[in-house]
Amino acid sequence: MNSSIIGKSVEDIVNFLFERFRGGFDAFSAALSAAVELLENALAAVPxxxxxxxxxxxALWRRGVFFAVFVGLALGAIHFMGLWSQTVSTLALVMAATLLSLAVGVPLGIWGARSERVGVALRSMLDFMQTMPAFVYLIPAVILFGLGRVPAVIATIVFAMPPVVRLTTLGIRQVPHELLEAGRAFGSTELQMLWKIQLPNALPSIMAGVNQTIMMALSMVVVASMIGAGGLGEYVLGGIQRLDIGIGFEGGLGVVLLAIVLDRLTESFGVRKPRKAAPAAKAKA
Known part of the structure; x- marks a missing residue:
């Protein structure tokens, strides 16, 4: 089966990048691999x-007693199944991909909110990133970075970054104009308005984007295991390859429990708790 001129053009671009910038890709791969390994070792060092x-x-601080009990049972079940080391490896991979997605995605979202042309271009790019099958990202990632955690992180970033970009743009655009006018009236610079008005008011939307980015990164666990990412995905992949229902179910259950814990915790940081009324106000009432 031969590719058309479009596929051939993309292949030529990837090959050109690999041949001309191989040293740069190798250096970036080594740095990112060292960072992910350091993060994983730090998490593994915690008993x-x-x-x-x-x-x-x-969980007790953010969600209450009921969820704290659930977290204890969930992590206990993961440890009981003997999947704690794989869970730590998956957590390190997800954290690395999420942090890099935020480092790139939040500034892009801010840029898209402040420029209509950039916003239109970003929407087209994000539509492409979200609708392209995740397996397709693995091919250029493996060619440019080889096998292992690095291409897995890169592919995960491409797949998981769109929500935080979209929701950052949405959150900043939904900041009330009255607040912006008040900031301008007090002589705030554009940078001060961004840090003191727009970002604080857009925080719930941004945190929703963070939550969705983490969930999408976790959904790439099994796919990324095909190129040597390790973790729970590798455990599930082993069950698939051996047609072992028990191993596959345990690995999948570990992913589900970790996803629920991270989902509820990150979701709680995007919810503003109502402030308690002051004693004086209560007395007047």
Missing amino acids: YPVMLVAFVAL
């Missing part, structure tokens, strides 16, 4: 009981 207490305490 399971300490990690369990930390997650339960965070």
